[in-house]
Amino acid sequence: MAYETPNFAALLPAIATDLVVEERPIPVPGPGEILVRNHVIALNPIDWKRQAWGFLVPSYPAVLGTDHTGTIAVVGPGVTTLSKGDRVLGFPDGFLTGSHSHSAFQTYTVVSASLSTRLPASLSFQAAATLPTAAAYATLALFGVLNLPRPTTTGPTPKTGKGILIWGASSSVGAGSVQVAAKLAGLTVFATASAAHHARLRELGAAAVVDYHSPTAVAEIAAAAAREGVEIVYGVDAISEAATLRPTVEVLARFKGEGIRLVHSLPWPAELARPEGWEAVQVQGEQAFGERKELAEWLFAEKLTGWLEAGVIVPGAHRVVEGGLGGIQSGLNELKAGKVSSEKLVVEV
Ligand SMILES: NC(=O)c1ccc[n+]([C@@H]2O[C@H](COP(=O)([O-])OP(=O)(O)OC[C@H]3O[C@@H](n4cnc5c(N)ncnc54)[C@H](OP(=O)(O)O)[C@@H]3O)[C@@H](O)[C@H]2O)c1
Structure with missing residues (x-):
């Protein structure tokens, strides 16, 4: 299969080290999963905490990140609700499973189709990236x-x-x-x-x-x-x-x-x-990936598109951190320093 670009990731080499951008294999979606060509990734407090303290990081080098938006590059077996080319946001489970392929800080991320949401045409990738964790x-x-x-x-x-x-x-x-x-x-x-x-x-x-x-x-x-x-x-x-x-x-x-x-x-x-x-x-x-998965699927696969279209749920403010994957570290440093107020830091990939 021809891909638009190789897969680059902001890799965490070891606990409490800075992220480094390196190429890694393009992940392959399994049954019920999609491969998303990420366009925008959001940064959360949990990312710097995992980086600094090493919790929920079973192996290194690790890929962190929970929130991403982009375009579906590949649809895995059994997925009928989404199609190649759809614009989506996703909530991948890498921070629970430790799977680097199911993590956001890279060009391509695998995510369960049932934890993904098709985006209204009017909603930008940047704005939508503020939503999954929140x-x-x-x-x-x-x-x-x-x-x-x-x-x-x-x-x-x-x-x-x-x-x-x-x-x-x-x-x-x-x-x-x-x-x-x-x-x-x-x-x-x-x-x-x-x-x-x-x-x-x-x-x-x-x-x-x-x-x-x-x-x-x-x-x-x-x-x-x-x-x-x-x-x-x-x-x-x-x-x-x-x-x-x-x-x-x-x-x-x-x-x-x-x-x-x-x-x-x-x-x-x-x-x-x-x-x-x-x-x-x-x-x-x-719990979104375990005992409360049904609730998370209700949110992402059934409800969120409609709530966004109706304006019932509105994305928060965002600020683009320059540098793409290479800019993630400076964004995490800002979050760790407590300098961010009422805006989600995002990077464009
Ligand atoms: N349990 C979980 O699984 C889980 C999941 C997600 C997040 N979290 C945790 O939840 C916390 C919030 O995450 P987030 O992503 O929502 O954070 P965030 O958006 O980065 O929060 C920043 C905001 O926190 C407000 N704030 C800071 N100190 C405050 C205080 N003493 N009283 C009231 N507001 C205060 C500031 O408000 P003002 O600008 O108004 O002062 C600031 O705008 C983090 O500690 C995160 O690690 C836990």
């Missing part, structure tokens, strides 16, 4: 961990009269959760973010946004709930440090509720007491 985590958090009823229609879901707090709402996981909660789960959303992001978060569906730097943030959120006339029954902490979980728990403790009420994106900090009388549960992204 949409997956928001879906796993709300319809998986919190077990809220899934929407049956494409349009906005009617309000349930229940509220949710989303702490760190300007992060990509947070902004995805705001949209899913407000538009697809029928919840009234109370969000926290720096002031610069308040207008955008209200556009995405938040009823009220509070600056988390404010010393009275918890009281301001409670006052906003009183104004809206709803109880804040649930919470998602997209940042999940002790400094963010503490006020999130404080808010939820002001309202009634039982069972699982709070989703956190990282392990619970050892120094922080767990809430009493109700539960907090970590969302595990890798």
